[in-house]
Amino acid sequence: MTETATPGPRFEARLRAIEDRLEILNLIAGHPPGADSASGEYAASYWVEGGSFDRGEGLRGSTSHAEMIANLAAPGFQAAVAQGITHFAGLPYIEIDGDRAIVTSYLQVLMPDPAGEPVELSAHGTSKGFRIHRLSANRWDLVRTPAGWRIERRVLRSMDTAEARTILRGVAERQPAKGSI
Numbered sequence: 001m002t003e004t005a006t007p008g009p010r011f012e013a014r015l016r017a018i019e020d021r022l023e024i025l026n027l028i029a030g031h032p033p034g035a036d037s038a039s040g041e042y043a044a045s046y047w048v049e050g051g052s053f054d055r056g057e058g059l060r061g062s063t064s065h066a067e068m069i070a071n072l073a074a075p076g077f078q079a080a081v082a083q084g085i086t087h088f089a090g091l092p093y094i095e096i097d098g099d100r101a102i103v104t105s106y107l108q109v110l111m112p113d114p115a116g117e118p119v120e121l122s123a124h125g126t127s128k129g130f131r132i133h134r135l136s137a138n139r140w141d142l143v144r145t146p147a148g149w150r151i152e153r154r155v156l157r158s159m160d161t162a163e164a165r166t167i168l169r170g171v172a173e174r175q176p177a178k179g180s181i
Contacts, residue, residue, distance in 0.1 A: 017096065023149050024094050024142060028103055032087035038072045048143060048150045055156050056163060086110040086130065092140070093171050099144035104171050107156070109134040137164040 007015075027046050034042040044065075051065040063071070071077055090106035109132070116128035141153040157163040 028092045040069045040072045053154045084112040101142040103140040105138045135159045137167040139167045
């Protein structure tokens, strides 16, 4: 007769940690398509009510959750969508502490290059290409809610600022214990 092992508390904790990371990865990965499709309803679904987005003084300062969602429908943002704005995210670094998490990531804002020289790529057609409009460091403060992980606060700083390096240094300063999930 074969015995089956009953998952214990350690197994359950490890499984929850894995599930949390996958949910957080999907949350952060959902930001670019949500922004690029200007889907206010979708964007609202991954923020807590009252959340804040701090872009720094050079990028219109801080906005509330409601202002950030409303911006997706604004004429200026709609024009950027029509022009082909593309938010391209790097893999995030995730730190979980109970029901709170800090996520650090890079984000590129790409745009079509209308003045670019057309280039043909075998089996992919011809394109004038894209250019990097902005590269930023991001800190996402997340909280676990009854509906899952949600963004409470996001801080974005352009990579040509000292504040961006401070965001990135935070990863090393908060380095988790080796061997943790």
